[in-house]
Amino acid sequence: MHQLHTQTVGLPATITFAILAGLTVIGALFTITRRNPVVAVISLVGTFFALAGVYASLSAHFLAILQILVYAGAIMVLFIFVVMILNRDEITRVAARGMVRRGLGVVAAGYVVWLLASVVANSSATPLLGGPLSEPGADFGTVASVGASLFTDFMFPFEAVSLLLLVAVVGGLVVSRSEKQEDDAEETARRRAQVATEIRPESMVGGPTDATANHEAAHH
Amino acid sequence: MNHDPTATSQKRRVVLGVRDVGDMDAPELPSESIPLNMGPSHPAMHGTVRMVLDVEGEKISNVDIQIGYLHRCFEKEAEHATYTQIFPYTDRLNYISPMLNNVGYAMAVEKLLGIDKKIPERAQYIRVIVGEMARISDHMTCLGAGAMELGAFTAFLYMLKAREWIWELLEEVSGARLTHSYMRIGGVSADLTEGFMPRLRDILTKSRVVLADVDKLLTRNRIFRDRMDGIGIFNKEDCAAWGVTGPVGRSAGLAYDVRKDHPYLVYDRLDFDVPIGSVGDNFDRYAVRVEEMNQSMRILEQAMDQIADGPVLVNDPRIVLPAKSETYNSIEAMIAHFKIIMDGIRVPAGEVYSFTEGGNGELGFYIVADGTGRPWKCRVRPPCVPAVALLEKILPGLFIADVVPTFGMINMIGGECDR
């Protein structure tokens, strides 16, 4: 592997790759070993950041920026938002409940690992990792080329994923909307309506006000 | 609260028509309200109040207001001071309108002495004038600070600029910028200075410009209105039951102003209106205060026209110190001076409750005299305590951010509230 890289990209790029890949792995390890969930999330942010660096070093600048923008800048902020307001003690550590689902998860993870390992092991046989890497084209990884392939070759998966996200958004709204909030919203609307019916002075400096007439009526 | 998570989730299942499939979905995350300590060292709590809030997210579910951080034993101290020596203490009650406290206290003692009908007319006018000036400065501080706490810093500094003009004039009259101690039992300590009237007229003109500026900055400002409209609604019944008076009570529709309903001094000769709010929210309290400043200016202008020359103290050697020239040149005056200073003014035994319209509402003094020169008991009815008490009922359901304008528009003054 190492030989293959030095053949095509030279020493500085290899060193960069080693640093970034190392940071990615260290971040990932921290993510699963830290007890403190906030630290774990921050480690994951670091992983994503290093991964973006790997993408950038492969000339995929747009992908790198999206990696930071979407994962590090948006999704992980939501993660941290949720983790922050959770009370640490309430997170159950290990429970016997749901062992079947956990088992399924382990099997799925094992499958992914096996798949990755087999790709790397047969690297010479796969077209992407096999031959010596050539210099990418000038428009490789640019916004225009990625956008063009998203909206032509991969139109259907792209739209399907966006539909899935829409469903998730609507679902999230339905789940989070409780009765109490609706009551509160009604109450707020009622108050607003009450206030809106009152005639308020536009400006109060100079000129007579309606408010004073009230008192005169009450007292004289 | 009235929120049972299991009940809600079952109800929701019915509403959405989702089949109940046992405990497939995880139980709702346990949530609890967070106790949050706001104050006494919190910027919006004026350093003198502590609110222990129970918050769910940012929404307040319960509040416990604890006052007393500025307790200075005013009432106990007063029992050990002569009637005259209490004036400086009253300055420190509502420390943004000390003149009004001065007036209120002086009138209580005068009522006990039975000389409340004998106060010279000029002294009464002067009391009205400096009192209304203090009211304007009080409202300016309240509105300005309220706006500042909402982030409108410029409005605050405009108001303070105008307040400073008033305080400079009061300093000229009394010798002290803030703790005036200008009143005396039986009148005022000194006549108005030369050129007072033109300066006051000038200040009124300039203050109107400042008020117009602030009006432009705030009254129709969408953000300001969003923060004020419909927030912290006091209702009339609660105000009456709790004894909330002044601008807060009037904003809720409680048409009670001591100056109008129980006229004292020369208020019955002056034409002014009492603004009443219709909703009782923060904006009404703002609007009522702005209009009260306009009315105070009307009062000032009439009082300046009506005031006539004359003495400013009653002519009673038992109450009033002899003139300095007399004190230094005759033994009788020297003895009289000594007796009044050392023993105090002898007030006949009895009790009195006298009340005036302070900056925040009915400012009452209840004094029990035992015939000596010092009160046996001197109790203050501070106008802002009932309003602060009522806040415990108003705040739940609002957001933490709403505490700031609501508390600001109550105009709770630590010195007065905690005494």
Place this chain on the structure above:
Amino acid sequence: MHMWETIKGSFEYGHPGFTGLSALIKIVYLMLAFGPGLASILTWMERRQSSLMQDRLGPNRANIGRFKAWGITHFLADALKFMVKEDFVPVKAHKFLFALAPVLALAPALIVAAIIPFGAPLCWGHLTEIVPTGTCGQAVDLQIARLDVGILFYFAISSLSVYGATLAGWSSYNKWAMMGGLRASSQMMSYEVTMGMAVLSMFLIYGTLEPGAMVAQQGYWPWQWGIWGIPTALSFFLFLTAAIAETKRTPFDIPEGEPEIIGYFVEYSGLRFGMFFLGEFIEIVFSSALMVTIFLGGWHLPFLDGLADRVPNIAFVLITHGAWIVKVFLFTGFQLLIRWSLPRFRSDQLMQLGWQRLLPVSIANVLITAGWILYSR
């Protein structure tokens, strides 16, 4: 000998050493000198300008001997104060994250400057000659990085600054700070969306994401600038609003909200607080610079068309750079002006404004712009 070659190469156009050195100089100048420098002046300007607005004296005490200059040296006094103050860390704070948070608040604010063009290209080797636009073979861009992703880089990096506020709030072990952190993260997330949507219609109009190319498309005359036009003026307004919300200043200073929750940095003191403080002002500087780039013609000096054909290249570059500085400075002044004129929103009103008003408007703006471009083709 090898070292000498490297040094010599650093002055030859196209040599890797030259590229590296010029990039280094640009980074040091823009990110370490200009940004923090203007931000420091802004801390003074904020006080001085507000004092003019509020009819008061303003800062006038930190004079160096007889050197007064309207109190401009106050920022030096501030810096000194930050340095000598006690560096307080709450006992139960998460030490590492507590230390990391100010860095995360400051660093993204500086890094975003990488894509901003701050002057006309320098023509290496022909500095004293007249070089008409576009004829230079050895152009050095006055822009640290000319990235194809351009403004997306700005968004990606500036979206990281939310961690500074959030982690500061969480790690301080203080409920008020925590609340500030929560408010900060929700606010900045929400307004990023509007910000992106607002600039999307500008992408459509320019047909590029690269700020340098955007500036090149704008002309010398103010009506050739990005802001001129109905959809773009709307984008400008939306972008400005969202940018102020991103920098967390009044009327959007809800995460700080001094009289309400004091803010996510309530437990910070000394230099660490100084980093938050400076970071906020640097954000103002570079968000202003970005808006100048997209909407206000970048470094183009108004009304002086064809200047490049008349003066030597170096003079032209300096003049355009000066024009850029003046534009950024005036725009930051305008941003400060807003702070002293408006009260603060409440957090739910802020969310309402962001999601229910600004976002639909910005989406409609994108659609209308797209339709207009499609129609005009």
